[in-house]
Each structure stands twice: as C-alpha cells, then as structure tokens.
Amino acid sequence: MAEIIQKGATWTFDGAALRLTPGRERSAGLLRRTLGELLVPLDALAGISFERGRRSGRLRLRLREGADPLLQATGGRLAECHDPYRLTVGPDRYGVAAYLVEEVRRALPDRVPVGPVDAYLLPGPSLPLSASAGDGTVSFDGHRVRLEWNRRTEEAKAATGPRALPVAGIAAVEWLPAAGPETGSLRFAPRAAPVATPPRYDPNAVELWGFRRDPLTALVAAAVQARLPHPSTAAPARLPHPSTAAPDRLPPPPATTPLRHPAPPAPPAPPAPSGRPPHAPVFAVPAPRRERWLAGPGAPPEPRPLGPRAGAGAAVPVGDQDAVLRRLRELGELHRTGVLTEEEFRLAKQAVLHRP
Structure with a gap:
C-alpha cells in the first residue's frame, strides 16, 4: 500500500485501485470538492508519471481513452486546479510520490491493455446535479436535462421558455470553458436537430462567462455523457464551434475527389423575356424581389430588402x-x-x- 497526502488531495493505492480523495481547502478546486472521492480501477489506468520541479512537483494519472465520462465530456479542457487526475506535490514529499509511482507501475501487468475501452469504467458524478451559468441554470436528475433562463438570457432564447430534454433525445454533449474574452458553453445536441445555432440563441445550450462556479457545469456534462451510448459503439454528433455556428455559416460540404478530366462548362442561361431581367437562382433571390421582377417594369417601386450580408x-x-x-x-x-x-x-x- 502506498499513500501521499497533500493539501489538494490524498491518493491511496491498495494494489487494485487508486482512491483519490479531494482536500477540503480551496487549493483542491471547486469541481474536485463537489465531485468527491474517486475510485480508479487498475484496468482504467494507462499510466502514471511524476514530474519534479524547483518549487513543486506534479503527479499525473493517464486514463485509457473512453474510461471516464468526465474526461470524455470535457475533452482535456479542465484547468489543472479542477482536474482530479493531477496532484501538486511539495518538495518534502518527492520521495513519497516517486514510491507511489513505482508501486502503481509495478502493479500494472502486461495483461492490462492501454488502448481505448468499449465501456465506461468510472460511473460519473453523483445525481442530482444543478449548476448556474451565465444566462441560465442547467440541472440533471438522470432522466432529463432541464434548462431555465435568467434576466441575462437573450430575448429570443428566453421566449422559448424552460426546456426539458430527455436523455433518449440527446445525441451529443459538448462543454467548452470560457477563455479570455471568448465565452464558453454547455450544449446538448438533440437527435432531431443536430445543426446548432450559436449558444447565445440556442435554446439547448447555456453560455459560460468565466464565473467561479462555471466548472460545475462540467459535472452536468459528464453525468449526461455517462448515460449516452459509449463513443466506441456509436459515433456522437459533432457540434459546430460557436464561432462558426451562425445561421449563414453552415459547415462546408465534405471535399470530394476531383475529376480526372475537367467538367464541361455549364450551358448559358436562356435569354430572358423582353423587358425583364434574367431570372436568378431561387436560393439567391429573396421572394419579394422575384415577385417584383415577374410583375414587369411597370410595377410600383418597393423598398429594397436588406440581405444577410450584402x-x-x-x-x-x-x-x-x-x-x-x-x-x-x-x-x-x-x-x-x-x-x-x-x-x-x-x-x-x-x-x-x-x-x-
């Protein structure tokens, strides 16, 4: 048995699993204190390392891909103070940390694979969960995700009212923390509508503005992720990045293999009837403008609509x-x-x- 006690957490290894118990001080981070104790089985480990520094060292656990729903939902974007698989070690405990690493590595036999897993080996956060965000509150009871708005919610988004999303209707979940001036988000992609709008207007998302309690939304994301099909059995729907999810900025179509020979040029458009301009493609011309063209040059003038860009x-x-x-x-x-x-x-x- 090996054990190291620090302000941030206590790590204990009994030969079959690592028990990670968060500390009670603020150095442990709000997410780690709320998440509570973790029991990491040996089969979920891919490796462990210890890095010595001049003032402090770092113990790091590396889990197998797909073993933990929290890592799956956050995608490695957790800050170090909130990451339960990192531990800051004081210089007076370097020897204890090195001994813990040696014991864990010795217990990792060749029979334990280090590749991806086909099922979650950690259960995910305890339920129920609730977390406040910049423009609303998100909660999860194991069956439904509930989104409620506050006075800072965009008007069009708040007009949809509170949302209740059953787990069976969610295709994917994505958590992006706020970074500098860029806001983050917690988004749920419904199976019926995989294309998302920007989080500010998306009724299935809450915005993260860098508040102190924002990391708690990662626990909600992990709890939902643990109840979705495992990534090894069903590829999750990918959400567009908030910066490219505007209504007129849909993802580009997939690239195709170029033809061996250039395609023949398209035939010229047929001449327009006398006195009328040529008809533009339907998708490029607003309906009121087409009606005015069809009415002929004698129609009374109408105010010109403003297009989305031009x-x-x-x-x-x-x-x-x-x-x-x-x-x-x-x-x-x-x-x-x-x-x-x-x-x-x-x-x-x-x-x-x-x-x-």
Whole structure:
C-alpha cells in the first residue's frame, strides 16, 4: 500500500485501485470538492508519471481513452486546479510520490491493455446535479436535462421558455470553458436537430462567462455523457464551434475527389423575356424581389430588402429620416439574431449614420 497526502488531495493505492480523495481547502478546486472521492480501477489506468520541479512537483494519472465520462465530456479542457487526475506535490514529499509511482507501475501487468475501452469504467458524478451559468441554470436528475433562463438570457432564447430534454433525445454533449474574452458553453445536441445555432440563441445550450462556479457545469456534462451510448459503439454528433455556428455559416460540404478530366462548362442561361431581367437562382433571390421582377417594369417601386450580408451598409436617400431609422432597426435585428457579427454591425451602422 502506498499513500501521499497533500493539501489538494490524498491518493491511496491498495494494489487494485487508486482512491483519490479531494482536500477540503480551496487549493483542491471547486469541481474536485463537489465531485468527491474517486475510485480508479487498475484496468482504467494507462499510466502514471511524476514530474519534479524547483518549487513543486506534479503527479499525473493517464486514463485509457473512453474510461471516464468526465474526461470524455470535457475533452482535456479542465484547468489543472479542477482536474482530479493531477496532484501538486511539495518538495518534502518527492520521495513519497516517486514510491507511489513505482508501486502503481509495478502493479500494472502486461495483461492490462492501454488502448481505448468499449465501456465506461468510472460511473460519473453523483445525481442530482444543478449548476448556474451565465444566462441560465442547467440541472440533471438522470432522466432529463432541464434548462431555465435568467434576466441575462437573450430575448429570443428566453421566449422559448424552460426546456426539458430527455436523455433518449440527446445525441451529443459538448462543454467548452470560457477563455479570455471568448465565452464558453454547455450544449446538448438533440437527435432531431443536430445543426446548432450559436449558444447565445440556442435554446439547448447555456453560455459560460468565466464565473467561479462555471466548472460545475462540467459535472452536468459528464453525468449526461455517462448515460449516452459509449463513443466506441456509436459515433456522437459533432457540434459546430460557436464561432462558426451562425445561421449563414453552415459547415462546408465534405471535399470530394476531383475529376480526372475537367467538367464541361455549364450551358448559358436562356435569354430572358423582353423587358425583364434574367431570372436568378431561387436560393439567391429573396421572394419579394422575384415577385417584383415577374410583375414587369411597370410595377410600383418597393423598398429594397436588406440581405444577410450584402448591402448591409448601403446608403439611404439624404434627408429621409424614416429610411435611416428603418435601416437601423433592420441592422439591429440582423445583429440580434446572429446574422451580422459585432464588427459587421458596427461598420454597417457607421455607413448608415455617417454617409457622405
């Protein structure tokens, strides 16, 4: 038996499993204290290491891929103070740490594989769980994920009301912590709608703004992950990254093998009827504009709609204050729904207000 006691945690090895007991001080991290004691069986271990430093050392456990739902859900993005498989060791305990590593390595026989596993070997966090986030609260009772909003929630998202997602209807879960000015998120991908919108507007996600209690949402993600099909049996749906999940920025189609010979050029479009402009593809022309073209050149003029990208900063007639206000409202709506980014909205607004 080998044991090392530090402020962050106590690690005990009895020859068959490692027992990781978090410390009671703040150095243990909020997530580790809430997660509680972990019992890591020998079959779940892929290795252990100890790194000596001038002021402190690091004990690190390496688990087999797919053995722990917490690591599966967080994808290695946990900060060191919240990672239960890392332990800071003081210089006066270097010898004890080295002895623990030697005992664990000696107990790891060749019969224990180090490759991926086909089932979780750790049970995941205890239930029920609840955690607050930037724009809402997420809770899980083992059967349903419940999302409730607060006063900081985007209006369109809050209008959907509280959400209750059964585990059977969830295809994937993804946890991204806040990093610097970039917000994070906890997102649940429903099986019926795998394509996600940005977390700010997604009713199946909560935003993480870097608050102290944000890491507790990782426990909710791990508890849900433990009840989804194991990655070795079913490939989980991949969620788009928040920075590329805008409505007009869908993931590009998969690349195809180029043809051996270049494809023949497309035949020219047939000439348009006299007095009418040529018809553009349906997906590229808004419906009101097509109707006006079909009506012919004699139709009364109509206000030109603003597209999602093109024309965002088009000038308005000088002195037409109503048109200026209408254009600003249109830009504000496009920005609120995520069609225009913050930078594009700022430039478009300047183009309207400070036109020559």
